[in-house]
Structures are given as C-alpha cells and as structure tokens.
Amino acid sequence: MTDESDEFETGAGDAEEATRADADPGAEADETAADAATATAETTDAEPTDAEAADAAEAGPADADAADPEADADGADSDAEDVEDAVPEDVQKYARFKKVDGAQYDRVNDFLRQRTYVTAREWAIARLCADFRTETGVEMTKIGNNLPELVPFMTDTYTPQAVNQARSAFRDKVRKSGATFLYGAMSGFFTAEELDEMMYEVTEIAKFLLEVEGVDLSVEEELEAEERISSVMREVREASTELRQEELSDEE
Numbered sequence: 001m002t003d004e005s006d007e008f009e010t011g012a013g014d015a016e017e018a019t020r021a022d023a024d025p026g027a028e029a030d031e032t033a034a035d036a037a038t039a040t041a042e043t044t045d046a047e048p049t050d051a052e053a054a055d056a057a058e059a060g061p062a063d064a065d066a067a068d069p070e071a072d073a074d075g076a077d078s079d080a081e082d083v084e085d086a087v088p089e090d091v092q093k094y095a096r097f098k099k100v101d102g103a104q105y106d107r108v109n110d111f112l113r114q115r116t117y118v119t120a121r122e123w124a125i126a127r128l129c130a131d132f133r134t135e136t137g138v139e140m141t142k143i144g145n146n147l148p149e150l151v152p153f154m155t156d157t158y159t160p161q162a163v164n165q166a167r168s169a170f171r172d173k174v175r176k177s178g179a180t181f182l183y184g185a186m187s188g189f190f191t192a193e194e195l196d197e198m199m200y201e202v203t204e205i206a207k208f209l210l211e212v213e214g215v216d217l218s219v220e221e222e223l224e225a226e227e228r229i230s231s232v233m234r235e236v237r238e239a240s241t242e243l244r245q246e247e248l249s250d251e252e
Helices: 004-008 012-017 027-036 050-058 069-074 076-086 105-115 120-131 140-145 160-186 192-213 219-251
Strands: none
Touching (some): 120 140, 160 219
C-alpha cells in the first residue's frame, strides 16, 4: 500500500499555515443549507429536543463579571477551569482523529475528495454520529457544540440541524457510490482481474481512513475483512454472469 499518511504529515509547513485562520470552507454555507433543508432532511434517530437545547445553550446567561476588568483578571484561571469542566467527560476522552492533530481542514478535505465522494466534514460527523449514539438516538447537540474539541481539523461549532444534514449527505453518497460500483461490477465492463485490482485499491484506502480515525486493525481482522469482501464480489460476478447468460438464451 502507498504510504497515504504523507498526505497528513504536519511538520514545519503546517506550523506556518496555522498562523492563518483554519476555517471549514463549507461550514457557513452548510449551516445555511442545513437550516433551509431541515424540513426535508433525513431525521432518523435525531432527538426532537436538540434544536431547542442548542438554542438555549447559545442564549446562555450573561456574564455578570464582564464589565469588571479587575474581576476578569483575578478570575482568569478559574474561568479556564470552568471552560474545561463545561466540556463533557466523554468529549474530553474522545481519542479519534488524533493522527491528524494540526492538519488543516483543506488538506484533509483534498485528500478525501481525491479518493472518495465525501468531504472531511461529512466523514468526521458520520463517525461522531456513530460514536455518540444512545438508546434514544444520536447526541447531535453534544456533537455540534463540541465539534472543535472532538475533531482537530474542525474549527467551528455546528447546529444540530447542520450535524443531521452532514450525516444525511454522507449516507446518500455512500448509497449512490455503492450502487455505481455494483453496477460496474455486474455490467461486465470489467474483467475479474480488473475488479480484484480495484477492490484491493479501495480496500487499502478504506483501511487507511480507519487507521486515521484511530481504529487499530489486527492482521487477522484485515485478512478476514478482505476475504469477506472478496467472497461477496465473487458472488456478485457469478450472479451477473448467470443473468447475462439467461438473457442471451432468451434472445435465441
């Protein structure tokens, strides 16, 4: 496998880049699109009280000491401690995406767009929605309010609606990508050897993304996953061949 990790190296070059604003270029547009699409966006597993909770959190109480410079200076340390305490414990302990600490959003996004159909925003939020799922649904308010703490390359908070919109976009793209790939595999456009080579390449990219997230796959797990995928693809090819042969027989 090609060393994909070079794409995410964060040496001196990134340290210099860090002096400029590291904004998610799509965040502002996504926020607007998310609010406009709320009525039609997929809402499965979303808590109905998330929007209200987010609005209440954003409206928080006024700082009584804000007008007192002396109090601000004296209480700087305690304020910092309060901010840390305000971050939920499971957010503080979240260990995903540590391999891209310091990486710019643009760099991660470019890497993904060159190899997948999803954006860095959609990738990160899809993983968070899977990790912060409870018996009653996905904790979208927690994800949105703590997004910069959870993912190193995200620099702004999101509304619950924006989180849900990104998750829906990820699901739609995976579904369409899967349909496109299976059609190509079943259509006879590729030989068995070409499909095997293609499967190897995409599997390596998928494994690298899992490693970046912090998933440590053992050799046995990798081999099992590859065999499972190969087995499914063999069945797809066999079913496709049989289908085409039946069609040819009917035409005769």
